[in-house]
Each structure stands twice: as C-alpha cells, then as structure tokens.
Amino acid sequence: AIRMTQSPSSLSASTGEKVTITCRASQGISSYLAWYQQKPGKAPELLIYDALILKSGVPSRFSGSGSGTDFTLTIRSLQSEDFATYYCQQYHSYPLTFGGGTKVEVK
Amino acid sequence: QVQVVESGGGVVQPGGSLRLSCATSGFRLDSNGMHWVRQAPGKGLEWVAFIKYDGNIKDYVDSVKGRFTISRDNSKNTLYLQMSSLRAEDTAVYYCAKDGDSSEDYMGVWGKGTTVIVSS
Numbered sequence: 562a563i564r565m566t567q568s569p570s571s572l573s574a575s576t577g578e579k580v581t582i583t584c585r586a587s588q589g590i591s592s593y594l595a596w597y598q599q600k601p602g603k604a605p606e607l608l609i610y611d612a613l614i615l616k617s618g619v620p621s622r623f624s625g626s627g628s629g630t631d632f633t634l635t636i637r638s639l640q641s642e643d644f645a646t647y648y649c650q651q652y653h654s655y656p657l658t659f660g661g662g663t664k665v666e667v668k
Numbered sequence: 669q670v671q672v673v674e675s676g677g678g679v680v681q682p683g684g685s686l687r688l689s690c691a692t693s694g695f696r697l698d699s700n701g702m703h704w705v706r707q708a709p710g711k712g713l714e715w716v717a718f719i720k721y722d723g724n725i726k727d728y729v730d731s732v733k734g735r736f737t738i739s740r741d742n743s744k745n746t747l748y749l750q751m752s753s754l755r756a757e758d759t760a761v762y763y764c765a766k767d768g769d770s771s772e773d774y775m776g777v778w779g780k781g782t783t784v785i786v787s788s
Contacts, residue, residue, distance in 0.1 A: 593771070593773070595768070595774040595775070597713075597775070599713075603780075604763055604778040604779060604780050604781055605705075605713065605763070605775070605778055606778065607768065607774070607775060607776055607777075607778075610768050610769070610770060610771070610774055610776075611770055611771075614770070616776070648712065648713055650713075650715075650774060650775075652771060652773035652774045655718070655727045655773075656715060656727070656728075656729050656730070657703075657715040657718070657773060657774075658715065659712060659713040659714065659715065660712075661712050662712045662713075
C-alpha cells in the first residue's frame with residue numbers, strides 16, 4: 562500500500578497568515594491526489610482533486626501543487642472558518658490511503 | 669442537489685453483524701462509484717470499501733476483507749455495507765461518499781456519517 566505522510570501533524574497560525582501543509586507519498590502517484598477539510602464533529606469535505614483543481618465553491622485562497630511524490634496545500638490568507646484538520650488522499654492505486662492529517666489551530 | 673445519508677449504525681457485540689445503508693439522491697447511483705470511509709474515535713480517515721459504477725468491481729481494505737461486503741440497490745438508490753465478525757477495532761464513524769468529477773477514486777460528496785460501536 563502507498564503510504565501518505567503529512568507534515569506538520571499540527572500547526573498554530575493567526576488569521577491572515579499563509580499556511581502550507583505538505584503531503585509525501587511513499588511512491589510516485591502522478592497527480593492522483595485529493596485534499597479534504599474536516600471540522601470538529603463534521604464530515605470531511607473535498608477541497609482539491611487532481612493535485613491542483615479546486616472543487617467548485619472552494620475559496621480561491623486555497624491552492625494545491627505538486628506531482629510525483631511531493632504535494633502541498635497552501636492557504637494564502639487564513640480565515641477563521643479555515644481552522645480545521647486537513648487530509649491528503651492518494652488515488653493512484655488501491656487500497657486508497659489517507660495522510661494522518663494536519664490540524665490547523667488558532668495561535 | 670447531490671446528497672448521501674447514512675443510517676444503520678449502533679452498538680453491537682464483538683462477533684456480531686450490522687448492515688449500514690446509504691440513501692442517495694440527486695444523481696444516478698448506477699453511474700457513479702461509491703465508497704465507505706471510516707474514522708475511529710480521535711483518529712484519522714481510513715478508506716474501507718469501493719464499488720465501481722457498474723458494480724463489476726469491488727475492493728476493500730485488507731483489515732475488512734472477508735468480513736465486510738459492499739453492495740447497492742439501484743432501484744432504491746441505496747448503497748449498503750454488510751459488516752460481520754465485528755471487532756472492537758471496527759468501532760468508528762462510517763461515512764458514505766460519492767465519487768468525484770474526474771475519477772471514481774476520490775470522494776466528491778460525503779454523508780454526515782453513522783456511528784458503529786463494537787462492545788460487549
């Protein structure tokens with residue numbers, strides 16, 4: 562199975578700051594990567610697919626980049642509603658696997 | 669409006685069985701891949717099972733193979749997860765998810781989840 566490693570596992574940031582989350586795959590996955598946001602007590606929601614395509618309705622302050630083994634989720638200017646846990650997921654091959662998550666907390 | 673709604677969770681003893689349902693609306697179930705994903709208390713997300721749009725391919729995470737079965741009833745617009753030989757480590761919130769726009773292999777729309785607790 563492809564192992565997905567996210568870093569950091571948690572971070573503290575202030576509103577307006579730029580935030581970067583990294584996801585590394587244990588082998589090349591081309592651009593078959595999705596990012597999800599999960600708020601406490603809620604279901605995950607898709608943010609980005611194919612490594613860089615924003616789902617319709619997702620604010621443009623979110624962006625994704627990368628291919629192969631190294632990927633990044635960037636939040637350009639953190640807003641209060643962005644404090645959540647973020648997961649990456651590879652869909653290059655089965656079993657589908659998620660990263661361990663990155664919790665973005667208020668500084 | 670695309671929507672998926674899970675039901676069927678509950679408390680079950682180790683070794684017991686449970687069937688989860690996922691009612692879908694706003695799209696054709698037989699034109700989309702569907703997934704079950706679970707989240708143990710305080711833990712991350714774990715993909716559990718997938719059924720291809722045509723029903724010809726099903727796949728499972730190793731830890732549930734031989735114990736869980738994914739299926740669907742297109743006439744009822746409902747996805748199922750039959751779970752048997754349940755273990756304590758199967759305790760989790762189980763989410764049903766519809767595939768994405770560009771691929772069947774990621775989760776474009778999620779339900780709110782249903783909770784399964786395996787305990788004596």
